[in-house]
Amino acid sequence: MNRVMYIKAATCISPQHSYDAEMFLAPPVSSDTGRLYVLDQDYRKYISPVAIRRMSRLLKMSITAGMQCLADANVQPDAIITGTGRGSVSDMEHFLHDMIEFKEEALNPTYFIQSTYNSVNGWLALQTKCTSYNQTYVHRGLSLELALLDAQLTLSEVDGTQNVLVGGFDEMTDYYHFVKNKVGYWKQEQINSLELLKHNDTTGTIGGEGSSFFVLSNDNDNDNATTAITAIQTLHKPTVEELQTAVLSLLTKNGLTANDIDVLLSGMNGNSGFKAFNDAMANMLPGSAIAAFKHLCGDFDTATGFGLWLANYMIAKQTLPELAIIKQGTSKAIKHILLFNQTIAGDASLMLLEQSL
């Protein structure tokens, strides 16, 4: 199955100026603390004052990104499919902390309810009155990719036009940062986030967060989608050779050669441990421009959402933002982008994106 999905709208709440599409990453936002937090938006636009008071940042930024994406596409969703590594982890931490502190008595159920991984989906269904297919994937750094794969299945199962809302979201918390530091997730030296990829001789990366939503359709009926997702693949802890084989096979299956890939958009995160993978990708695609994004959004389980949002923008505007360029390529036009991501745990994903106009 290799069904084409057209991106009718893309919305991203991230540490950069991404939510207001006109600003498009300007001015760049950076941090020296080893982590990046999203730029909060006006969440009251889509959430009632009563509900908003109890909501975690993750719920607010996810519901808002999802609703804004539907508004931009001007459609009602036929399905809502999301991926999240940790869901509303601040609610989970809150409930867990209180449970231990108050010895299992007199606990606030709101934190418990909101900590369930599908709470964003429930809210989005409620707000859109969407009673059809609703699914939440929770497979670490492949969660968003699994949601996208499900969207592909969903759009293949119907004859008529359908619009699926797909999203990925995760939040950074002090607890998460602290705990994962014990297993070497983060760089120990202090660096500016925008310089992350210049520090690729040490292990670790910087933390981030964000919420990205996409309206995907099986039909580009009114030609308003400029980008199509033509293939998605997940790879569980591949070796360099397995990654190379997967890339070649993906290109072949889609009738492409390495020369057709105008831009390799890479989820490289500055970790020296992944150098061999990044070198292999660059060697396989010698003529492609290389762009990167984790120095802009930080690393987190659904960071590819930021990458996909960026890729969609790059194809729509036919521009490679200066901020993202690692290496210039031979091609001026951006017709094909290979989005490659490697998670902190070593899983990987490939997405093939194509200009659809």
Place this chain on the structure above:
Amino acid sequence: MAEKIVVTAVGLISALGHGVAANMQAMRDNRSGLRHPLHLRTVHAAEFVMGEVVHSNEEMASILNLPADHSYSRTALLALLAMQELLVGADMELLRSEPLALINAGTVGGMCTVEDLYPDFIAPGTGDYIKYIDALDCSESTENIAGHFGLKPFMATISTACSSSANAALLGARMIKQGVVKRAICGGCDALSRFTLNGFNSLKNIDRRPCMPFDQDRLGLNLGEGAAYLMLEAESSAIARGANILAEFSGYCNSNDAYHPTAPSPHGDGAYNTMQQAMNMAGLKPSDIGYINAHGTATINNDIAEGAAIKRLFGDAMPYFSSTKPFTGHTLAAAGAIEAIFSITAMQQGIALPNLNFHAPMEELLLVPTTQLVENVSIKHVLSNSFGFGGNNVSLAFSAS
């Protein structure tokens, strides 16, 4: 016409025991698995009964021949034991050589372990506990299963509250129909945790007595734990390799209430539509259904909504129906898969399972479930319901092969 999907192997563990046979025998004997917990360390242990699996973690590790320094949470241990049953007699070479999906489900992953180690996690320094640092992720058990049994499948993990493993099953069927994989092992696992117990308790959703599904006097659920998996494949593939076909997976529906973050629509519109669409896919009418394994959590809200939906959909053609949660407790992410296996096995054995602890019907509906074991009945089609927080509803239909 899409190819038929069939179930060719199953495995489970619950408070009723390890394995399908032990579970079915317990239900035939009216033996509930609910009791005060021995393994879950909670201040509420004397207050609540639960469907706790009898084995300690050490006993499970011993059954699985694990080294002493293994890093599996209780959740993963339950998953491995359920998978062990599913894989008895399996052609492991076939599972390794042909495209396979492993689709697992969880609601809190290894919270059972993390809540004990949390003070260590948040304190400076490191220690042996560090091997459990990723145990909270629901996908940890998924990866543990693949690693332990030497499989390299396509993996996915789903979390849609109480309908999680029912969703895993329908995703597997969809992937096979689209030719993405040849086989899919689908199910879910959840271990009892203080986190979940206190979560439901803070919602005042737990009955101190053994739960009373569909009863006027019901006050809430009892929690349980367990794991269950089903192997799905195309009928033609199962026949070609001479596999034992347990049932046809004839229909399914995933839909959302879009009504409230935690409560179902009181008239059961979501449940009604979900069952209706699962039957439509299977080409069935209400009178074709021989048994419904209801979600039947015994919470005030679920049972009135699900009961209303069942009454409206089946009317005078009411099939045998029961909730088996008084036997197992509510096993959350595992419930959909456990109850799918109960439904399939009941159909195979020609029995309808009893709904324990029922005394008086809900006065709004006057709906009476099957309260005694019914034997020697011909059941051709069954429905298994799973309805969760977030309005996530799933109905699965299985048909005799």
